[in-house]
Amino acid sequence: MRAARLHHPLSWWALAALPLAFLGLFFLWPLGTVLARGLTDAGVDLAGMIEILTSPRTADAVVTTLLLATAGTVGSVVIGVPAAYALYRLRWRGQATVRALAVVPFVLPTIVVASAFTALFGRSGGLGFLGLDQSMVGIVLALVFYNVAVVLRVVGGAWAALDPAPTEAARTLGADPRRAFLHVTLPALAPAIGSAAAVVFLFCATSFGVVLVLGGTRINTIETEIYLQVAQFLDLRAAAVLSILQLLFVGIALAVAAWARRRRDRSSTMRRVDGTRLATRGDAGAIAVILVVLALLVSAPLVALVERSLRTTDGHGVDHYVALFGQPGRAVLPVPVWAAAVNSLAAATVAAAVATGLGLIVASLLMRRTGRSAILDSVVMLPLGVSAVIVGLGMLLTLNRSVLGVDLRGSWWLVPMAQAVIALPLVVRTLVPSARAIPAPMRDAASTLGASPWQVWRLVDWPLLRRPFGLALGFAFAISLGEFGATTFVARPDQPTLPTAIYRLLGRPGIENVGMAFAAAVVLALMTASVMMVSERMRTTVGSDL
Amino acid sequence: MRMQRTFTIAALAASSLALAACSSGGEQDPGAQPSDTGSPGPTATGDAAPDLGSEVTVVTHDSFAVPDDVLAAFEEESGLDVTFVAPGDAGALVNQLILTKDAPLGDVVYGIDNTFASRAIAEGVLADYESQAPAAADAADYALDGSGALTAIDYSDVCLNYDLAWFEEAGLDVPQSLGALSDPQYRGLVSVTNPATSSPGLALLLATVAEFGEDGWEDYWRALAENELRVTASWSDTYFTDFSAPNYGGDYPIVLSYASSPPSEVIDGEPTTAALLDTCFRQVEYAGVLEGARNPAAGQAVIDWMLSDEFQATIPDNMYVYPVSSSVDIPEAWAEFAPLAEDPHTLAPDVIDANRDAWIETWTSIVLG
The missing domain is CATH 1.10.3720.10 (MetI-like)
Known part of the structure; x- marks a missing residue:
């Protein structure tokens, strides 16, 4: 060789x-x-380090981090996988624009986005009736807003290249669409979903601005604790211990991602095909539902952002x-x-x-x-x-x-x-x-x-x-x-x-x-x-x- | 390698207007030898160190601002090339100076405030310097006891601001003191910032310690928390998102900001907000030469410059704070819409430094816990 x-x-x-x-x-x-x-x-000072690791404050931050990251990941997958189907597996006019728009949140500065969300969740905001102001759920929604793009791209890419033949075979052999999806399509997509989920978990677990601003400092994660220890209390030891703890979590998430990737790369040695198909009239309903969900999630904050950019003392301009x-x-x-x-x-x-x-x-x-x-x-x-x-x-x-x-x-x-x-x-x-x-x-x-x-x-x-x-x-x-x-x-x-x-x-x-x-x-x-x-x-x- | 030279001769030429208005020394021949003008300003001292070197680095926070022409004039007169570095916001400044003590980030620092001053001095990041500049006597009013390391440059009052129209429409009396805010009639009306993440938040916490004493401030915050106090991470969240003032349309008619904020909310010549002047804490900002500076003499020249009338006169419009100098004019709008507190709350810097972290932790468990 x-x-x-x-x-x-x-x-x-x-x-x-x-x-x-x-x-x-x-x-x-x-x-x-x-x-x-x-x-x-x-x-x-080992005793000092252990004290930091075992303090209730750290425990609280760890639990919150895991909760937020898990919820953010599940939310991104639940919305991202069906959306990946509509935006990548199917072909229809205008989908390129929607794809690009859906990725925009991923790279927007958190300070502005968090502010747009805060305005939406506030008492008189468009979503004020939900009572999500300074809540965990509000933060999770923002995390999903940011990370659904990751799922879209990873799973969408895999789905577009998925050979439709096995699913068709299953259908021919009498499986209903649900069964065919659960037993043929989903297993084939699992590595991509796992890989995406691990990366999203990582982003959610290390998210800073969103948690700080939307949580109104009431909700602490490992990341916000590190910031406080460095910027306010000048406690580098605590910051270092927490950073190592964070690296541990990151290491686990990366290992899961690598494991999922390995399975995917292995599956990628299989035949690569163009598995996309033209959307039919029958798909219109599904596409519409997904577009509405994406619109609510992604465009509500973006619209709020644009509205504020146009707001002047005497109206808009x-x-x-x-x-x-x-x-x-x-x-x-x-x-x-x-x-x-x-x-x-x-x-x-x-x-x-x-x-x-x-x-x-x-x-x-x-x-x-x-x-x-x-x-x-x-x-x-x-x-x-x-x-x-x-x-x-x-x-x-x-x-x-x-x-x-x-x-x-x-x-x-x-x-x-x-x-x-x-x-x-x-x-x-x-x-x-x-x-x-x-x-x-x-x-x-x-x-x-x-x-x-x-x-x-x-x-x-x-x-x-x-x-x-x-x-x-x-x-x-x-x-x-x-x-x-x-x-x-x-x-x-x-x-x-x-x-x-x-x-x-x-x-x-x-x-x-x-x-x-x-x-x-x-x-x-x-x-x-x-x-x-x-x-x-x-x-x-x-x-x-x- | 730099992308651009920010401060050009063109800028100097284009804007002699502002300089001429307030300076007698500004008309000096720009070609004068640096050695003739060892330090800037009309009373430049001949006995300043004759050789200032050619470069000076000023460490500051990202709220620092000075007009190009005023800076260019200083560079011209001193022969110094001035670089500014701003590693983060005001709160983190002192901590970063401490962490980089062995390899200082620059020659001189501007922007250490009285809530962190003692920590900077105790950690030995500053060298003593006594300026002879014109405003040094004014600055001495704010000098820290027992240390010659920090020179006061400006000050401001952190105060609660309120929405004039909201109170008029609600027919509610404007709260006149910190104590009044725990009254149920102000339930859910107040938005402030967290002292751990925001420097005005820390100032407010210190104001309450000054007002209610070390025995009383905890109960006060307990009462505020029960009165549906809103806490945010940063000033921009409280002011831009929460404030109900006509420019922002939020949900809270009382927010934490500065005595100098109301002039920014004047619409068609009419004020729409005002500061509650009995709720204020006075913040003083200092400059100091860094210990281990490459070019301490140039650092000293920068401090002299910051106390010169030319620099002091630019402070209100550029940094929204009051100059220490009593000989420069304050903008008219400020006299009308941004009066200072007559009797602001204060605490000794060493008392602040000894208790700050513990107070913040106690505050956190009371208000957010």
Whole structure:
């Protein structure tokens, strides 16, 4: 097997050095520094650590985290799976737009979305009658709003590529549709659903802004506890202990996801087909029901957002959109919002290029399952499950100085690097299934015929990876555009990104400021939707994890 | 590598207007040698360190703002290239300075307030400096006992604000004190922020400790909690989402904000909100040179600049707080719509620092528990 040349340990590690160096510098070093300081600064105190772990406050936070994450995951799956059928298995006019819209929430800044939800749930809000203000149920709804997109993409991709023949055979043999679904379709989809559920669980368990704002600080999770311990009480030990606890949960969720993926990848060696079919008149009812549910869940907060962006002192108008092009009060922002948007675009371009470039390398390295590829896979996924406060603080502790002779203090480049760290796991999950689906005999044949590893990659791998690469690029770009948690620690005040500009606009009284914040959020949503629509077109039938 | 030079000569030229209005020193030849103007402002001291170096980094929070022209004039006169870093919001600032003590984030910090000042001093993140700038005498009124490390730059009052029209329509008396808010007639009308996640929330907690004493504040919050007090995570949730003022249309006619907020809610020349001036806590913001700074002399020059009339005059419009200097004008709208509390609540910074964490935990168990 000469194509295995890349899989020689030495050349494998040589290629792995680049992504590992990147993650090492911008993620592992900062993370390790915070954890080490927390655990050892005041001397290693095991009793103290155990005390934190066993305190009622921690227990409460753990239970709440598990409850919220479980409910958010179940909700996302219950709504996402039928919606995946309607939006991906069936074909109908206009579905591309609905698909793109459904993904927008995933990358919207939590501060604005949470505020839109709060307005909806308030006493006089559109959904005020539900009595969900500052409740667990309200938070769960917001979590589902954010994460249904993940289920849609993962399960939708698998469903679109599902061979309809076995189901048809079952029906021919006399199974009613329900039986055929439960015994044929569902088992085939189970790995995709499991993989999606694990990722959603992870996002829900580490959710911060939604829990803090919608819970009105009454509801505490591990993530909000970490934030409080760092930002208010300066208790790095507690923060470190809680972070490790969180990593434990993340590890379990990732293991479940990997297990599900393995089953899916195995099933992906089966025949890949275009399993979509044109929607018929008989499907109209089902599509309508799903559209109504999605509309209620996804568009109610988005409509609330748009309404607030148009609200002025004497009615409604586009004043706040016009203001995006002017210089706001200097108190608020040193640059006009459009300049922040340009800065965001620039940073997201760099971040997306870095994340997808590294992602491509990682995907090539993960093509074959070995012990070392499992290690690399876990390391790359870690940023998904570490609190942004910890990452941001870590970057502050480690990168605000000269590193290898390069002065990084206040460097603009820290912003796209932080964003690339956050985007990388999702890029890898998008690319790996396609990379693993590349037929090994094809690569082997090319090698046998004398192609160098580079030629094999260029002539065999790349043509098959090009389309998921486009999708990953779009995803990385959209995520970088919306990233706030880590960016806020490293963005320079005179060069805000769109999300940090929104945050600052919300820090000053006056309707012009809150109006501009919401208008800027709508612009961000539109930018995201456009990027996602373009990348939708690059979607393959092979499917991806995201 | 930077994407752009934010502060350009063009900005300097374009906006000499604002500078000319309040400055006598601003008309100096911009080409003057840096050594002639070792520190900015009309009373620049000749005996300041002659060599300030070429770069200075100011650590601040994300509410810091100064007009480009005023900054450009300072850079021109001092020969310094000023960089601002703002790692997060005001509350987290001191903690981050403490964590980065070994490799300081910059030369000078602006934005440490009296609720966290003692922690910063106790942790040794600041070096002593006594400014000779014009407003230093005014700043001394707010000096911390027993330490020369922090120089007061500005102050503000955190106060409850109320919706004028709502109270008129409801025919309800406006509550005149903190104590009145536990009255059942104000049930479900008040939205405040959590002291653990929001600095105005902490200020309100401290105001109640000052008002009701260490023995009484817990009972007061117990009564408020029973009176359907609403608590949110941040000021923007309480103000933009909850406030019933005409600009926002929320459900709560009394919210936690600042004495300086009402001018932002003037519609057609008429105020729509006002501050309850007997509910205020005074927040003072300080600047200080960082211990271990690369360029302490330049850090000192920045503090002198912040006390100069040029800088002090920009404070109200740019940061919505009052300058310590008694010689600069306050905007007219402020005199009309944003008067300060005559007798705000205060607590000594060392008392705050000794009890802050315990008070917040007690508050949490009473109000949210």
